[in-house]
Amino acid sequence: MIVLVGFMGAGKTTVGRALAARLGRAFVDSDHVIEQGLGLSIADIFEGYGEAGFREIEARVIREQLAGPEAVLALGGGAITTDSVREALDGHDVVLLDIALEDALSRVGGDPGRPMLHRPDLAQVFAARADLYRSVATLRVPVAGRSINELVELVAAGLEDASAVPLDPETPDAGE
Ligand code: S3P
Numbered sequence: 001m002i003v004l005v006g007f008m009g010a011g012k013t014t015v016g017r018a019l020a021a022r023l024g025r026a027f028v029d030s031d032h033v034i035e036q037g038l039g040l041s042i043a044d045i046f047e048g049y050g051e052a053g054f055r056e057i058e059a060r061v062i063r064e065q066l067a068g069p070e071a072v073l074a075l076g077g078g079a080i081t082t083d084s085v086r087e088a089l090d091g092h093d094v095v096l097l098d099i100a101l102e103d104a105l106s107r108v109g110g111d112p113g114r115p116m117l118h119r120p121d122l123a124q125v126f127a128a129r130a131d132l133y134r135s136v137a138t139l140r141v142p143v144a145g146r147s148i149n150e151l152v153e154l155v156a157a158g159l160e161d162a163s164a165v166p167l168d169p170e171t172p173d174a175g176e
Pocket of ligand 1: 006007008009012031042075076077078079113114115116
């Protein structure tokens with residue numbers, strides 16, 4: 001499975017759909033599967049079940065998808081906070097679309113459909129996830145300054161050979 005991870009607004013769904021088309025694979029978005037399965041929006045699921053309830057449903061859906069037919073699978077931004085999801089990702093191609101918090105906020109900040117964006121401790125949520133994203137990623141692609149098409153081509157090339165992806169020196173976390 002090719003799996004896309006990264007913070008809200010990184011472009012997992014958009015890039016994932018285009019990548020799937022480019023590779024001739026099906027595209028699956030875990031949030032979409034969850035919403036279809038329950039007949040509820042993500043915001044309604046958070047309201048009804050809380051974040052913990054959402055994470056349980058999310059982890060089950062992702063494990064099922066990972067065990068299913070080959071596809072490009074985009075995960076919700078917080079899925080990697082669940083231990084069983086990180087474990088289930090082992091052995092798959094996991095692409096981190098890396099975005100800075102301020103860029104993510106300028107893209108999706110305030111979206112009422114993304115309850116986690118409204119947390120007062122959003123900066124801590126972002127910081128706590130950085131290492132988790134890196135721990136599961138087999139390929140990291142900074143998104144800043146790159147078009148959807150460029151990202152698709154970079155990811156496709158990087159899946160063949162990770163050294164084909166230049167890590168943008170402008171990204172705040174580069175140079176470590
Ligand atoms: C979440 C990200 C969302 C969605 C839910 C929780 C998060 O997905 O799963 O609102 O905790 O970061 P996107 O990353 O596709 O916005």
